[in-house]
Amino acid sequence: MTFALHGLPVSQGIAIGHVHLISHALLEVNHYLVQPRHLPDELARLDDAVATVQGELVGLKAAATSGQTHSEVGAFVDLQLMMLADPLLIDSARNLIETRRCNAEWALVQQMNHLVEQFRQIEDPYLRERQADVVQVVERLVKVLLGHPGHLPPKRRDGLGTIIVAHDLSPADTIGFRDHNIAGFVTDVGGPTSHTAIVARSLKIPAVVGLHHVRDLLQADELVIVDGTRGVIIVGPDERIVEEYRLRRSELEIERSKLNRLRDTHASTLDGETINLLANIEGPKDLPAVKTANADGIGLYRTEFLFIGRDTLPDEDEQYEAYRSVLKALPTKPVTIRTFDVGADKALAGAPARVEPNPALGLRAVRYSLAEPKMFLTQLRALLRASAHGKLQIMIPMLAHAQEIDQCLALIDKAKTELRAEKQKFDEAVQIGGMIEIPAAALSLGMFIRRLSFLSIGTNDLIQYTLAIDRSDEAVVHLYDPLHPAVLKLIGGTIATGARYGVPVSVCGEMAGDPSYTLLLLGMGLRNFSMHPGNILEIKQQILRSDLSDLAPKVQRILKMDEPARVREAVERLAT
Structure with a gap:
């Protein structure tokens, strides 16, 4: 059955492809007491996870800055590297481990919740949405601590791209996806200044955000169309609809190529x-x-x-x-x-x-x-x-x-x-x-x-x-x-x-x-x-x-x- 979903258009263009669902770690980790004699080992677990994630982000930063179009992504990775070094996150989590004798995952999530609450009080929409950086950094740390690394979508061989559908996306995610024929981004949350929006515009990838429970409505490998100009997701389109959007996408690509010819043209009215x-x-x-x-x-x-x-x-x-x-x-x-x-x-x-x-x-x-x-x-x-x-x-x-x-x-x-x-x-x-x-x-x-x-x-x-x-x-x-x-x-x-x-x-x-x-x-x-x-x-x-x-x-x-x-x-x- 064909149906449409409406969200916020944040990056223009049209994408046609198959859904790849990205799991959303809710960070609902177990809480358990650590015996005093094991506290040094627990602190070492945290330090090892931080070192692992730092290494991942440094590698992603190098990938991001290898091309001019990824400069904005690299800047976001820089911000997450700074958060990894921020005593408000890591040192506070270490202090919780020592004083509360708790496990590293639980300590990180508690401190993350405290910092996110502070970010939510910020008026500026861009800075308020940087709470996503804190969550995404802690998610990466928890995945390392639990031994649950993420996975990338496989490259498709049918000529169609992959539509990434997630609760939210980090800049690091987008860098990892860049060699996998990603056609579009769709997320539950986000706004015009969210990571997904800014990075999608930087990479010129169509994106629609703010669809709330879109992950629950779509199935893996399902055919969808992402209209990043109108903020519409068309699920299960028939061939007639697909051909219509292919034509519109071709027209948009021709228009975009023509724009490059205007670079050195003086901006003046008729x-x-x-x-x-x-x-x-x-x-x-x-x-x-x-x-x-x-x-x-x-x-x-x-x-x-x-x-x-x-x-x-x-x-x-x-x-x-x-x-x-x-x-x-x-x-x-x-x-x-x-x-x-x-x-x-x-x-x-x-x-x-x-x-x-x-x-x-x-x-x-x-x-x-x-x-x-x-x-x-x-x-x-x-x-x-x-x-x-x-x-x-x-x-x-x-x-x-x-x-x-x-x-x-x-x-x-x-x-x-x-x-x-x-x-x-x-x-x-x-x-x-x-x-x-x-x-x-x-x-x-x-x-x-x-x-x-x-x-x-x-x-x-x-x-x-x-x-x-x-x-x-x-x-x-x-x-x-x-x-x-x-x-x-x-x-x-x-x-x-x-x-x-x-x-x-x-x-x-x-x-x-x-x-x-x-x-x-x-x-x-x-x-x-x-x-x-x-x-x-x-x-x-x-x-x-x-x-x-x-x-x-x-x-x-x-x-x-x-x-x-x-x-x-x-x-x-x-x-x-």
């Missing part, structure tokens, strides 16, 4: 308006992808990835080297670096811990920076020193109040004064900008425009705060709507106000990299898009086909609509 296509990055490791897409610069460098998943905070010199390497690699292009967007709920190593009733509305981003001026000043000094090596722009996240900007500018002036006294070189005219992520900021732009050189709209947070929707919460994700009339009014108003006063405005949230919103944003007046490097060519194709003189009046009519269904229909008609 009526001659130049559009800047910038890249979002997490660090120097992303530079190959930026150059492959021939991005016009960096619109968002997320510096918080220098701070998380480590025992100590990066000092000024380490930060300086990371920022400088990106600026030197793109000497003639603008590089916008965002100051760290973290919160007290993230419990950074070396930083004071705080307990907050609601971290989403608490001390995060610029608020956290201003609450920790010493840490913030260190970052500002590193950024200013790096500005001597390229076209740096500094961006402050989550602004809502004029005094926040004034305090940031005062600290920047303090950092400049210190560097001058030390005869350190820096760009005296470095531009300072701010992110519009809170409705209050979008509704009171005057105080930002008077103080800042540029603005960038973070649509992910702006939508969440406007609609009170956590887009990573599967229970309410259906209410997360970028086309809600209130959201569009805030975005459109910010772009229009920036244009009126000559202040550049960009969009660096996921809307900028989604081709279904490109024409809408162009019609609003957006001229600076910042996105994942892998999306740049598809957005460029949309731009090359657009006519602003035709789009602008249509979009202005859309902004006056107050019925979501009518808005969505009108946006879809823009492309026709």
Whole structure:
């Protein structure tokens, strides 16, 4: 019987293949007491398992970095290697073994549960989903301790690929699968920023996540179609349906190959308006992808990835080297670096811990920076020193109040004064900008425009705060709507106000990299898009086909609509 399942589309494309079920270790291990005389042996078991998993991950890291397309996977393996060395996991498990006289498996699972609960309190969806790293590292350790290694799917000989179906997938899993003709990924859990989503996009493999109990609904070797564009899984399709999707897949592959020809084409509309296509990055490791897409610069460098998943905070010199390497690699292009967007709920190593009733509305981003001026000043000094090596722009996240900007500018002036006294070189005219992520900021732009050189709209947070929707919460994700009339009014108003006063405005949230919103944003007046490097060519194709003189009046009519269904229909008609 043919039937369809619906989930979250996180990596576009169409895959046709047979199901390979990956078992999900629930980590419900036995608990037993260890005799005092056997405790050294139990500690040695744990140490041996850690050494074994470290060896596996180092080998997987080498495999990941052997090809440019796997750089993101290698970064995730790095994070898991750091977790293996983190005393909060391994040393705490050792302490449990010694004090509770328990077995190593049980000690690891108890500490894992403690750490996962801490991750669940984090507001940022990307960082919150890093709880998966803790679970996956402990799963690997427990499998070694129990002597239950995983197995890879066999290579198929019928010309069809393999569809991996799992509760969740780790980056290490995806590397091991790469030589086994994997066509698609399907998982019970996950969202747009989960491991499976990010890695699938990196490898250009169709993926659908968030299907809840999909493993219970599918059988091994069953024929399925994965539509990663629409978020649909078709189970047991007949030959007619298979042929239809083969045709659609061929059309998509032809379109994708055509996109590569646009790499060196200047992004401009049919009526001659130049559009800047910038890249979002997490660090120097992303530079190959930026150059492959021939991005016009960096619109968002997320510096918080220098701070998380480590025992100590990066000092000024380490930060300086990371920022400088990106600026030197793109000497003639603008590089916008965002100051760290973290919160007290993230419990950074070396930083004071705080307990907050609601971290989403608490001390995060610029608020956290201003609450920790010493840490913030260190970052500002590193950024200013790096500005001597390229076209740096500094961006402050989550602004809502004029005094926040004034305090940031005062600290920047303090950092400049210190560097001058030390005869350190820096760009005296470095531009300072701010992110519009809170409705209050979008509704009171005057105080930002008077103080800042540029603005960038973070649509992910702006939508969440406007609609009170956590887009990573599967229970309410259906209410997360970028086309809600209130959201569009805030975005459109910010772009229009920036244009009126000559202040550049960009969009660096996921809307900028989604081709279904490109024409809408162009019609609003957006001229600076910042996105994942892998999306740049598809957005460029949309731009090359657009006519602003035709789009602008249509979009202005859309902004006056107050019925979501009518808005969505009108946006879809823009492309026709």
